Amino acid sequence: MTTRYARLVSSPLISAVLALSLLLVSASALATLNPCVEGYHQLTIVVTTNAENVVDGDDLWDDHHAYIKSSHRFVAGEPAPFVVTYSLTKGVERENPLDPASNVTGRTTYVLNECYRTSEDILLHWSKTSAEWDRFVEIIAWMQRPGTQVVTLHDGVVRNSLWQLGDIL
Incomplete structure (x- = not known):
């Protein structure tokens, strides 16, 4: 049994499969690293709104995501996309924002995070999105509905960032 196992492991096919598996796992780990590094600029919008x-x-955030994906993406032969990362988080609001076990209020919070290399890239995003995205006025109006609060950090500089490539090599 041990001899058969040793022959199996030393087989070129098994070695190639193991090497490929290791490569895929490594590539997967690299894909999850944080490209928004210290010194980059971030646009963060927090919207808390009523259930209605x-x-x-x-619908608006899904359309915004589709717009950003299609308009801020990498295209061969063109300059690099100016948005580095994009994420939208959605969750319930709690009565005590410092206690995750507190009761929910029935309201929903959305947190948009967009990371850019420079302040100028954020300004470019605002001008491009307001000019091109056909629902820009609609999302601004949605954010101004009664019972909705908005907090925006227009150009925060990333002070601390973890899990860059250098952190794991």
């Missing part, structure tokens, strides 16, 4: 606004909010 959530269906419209989901």
Whole structure:
């Protein structure tokens, strides 16, 4: 049994499969690293709204995501995309924002994070999105509905960032 196992492991095919598996796992780990490094600039918008606004909010944010994906992406032969990372998080608001076990309020919070290399890239994003995205005025109006609060950090500089490539090599 041990001899058969040793022959199996030393087989070129098994070695190639193991090497490929290791490569795929490594590539997967690299894909999850944080490219938003210290010194980059971040646009963060936090919107907390009443339950009756959530269906419209989901629709608008999904459309915003599709717009950003199509307009801020990498295209061969063109300059690098100016948005580094994009994420939208959605969750319930809690009565005590410092206690995750506190009761929910029935309201929903959306947190948009967009990371850019420079302040100028953020300004470019605002001008491009307001000019091109056909629902820009609609999402601004949605954010101004009664019972909705918005907090925006227009150009925060990333002070601390973890899990860059250098952190794991």
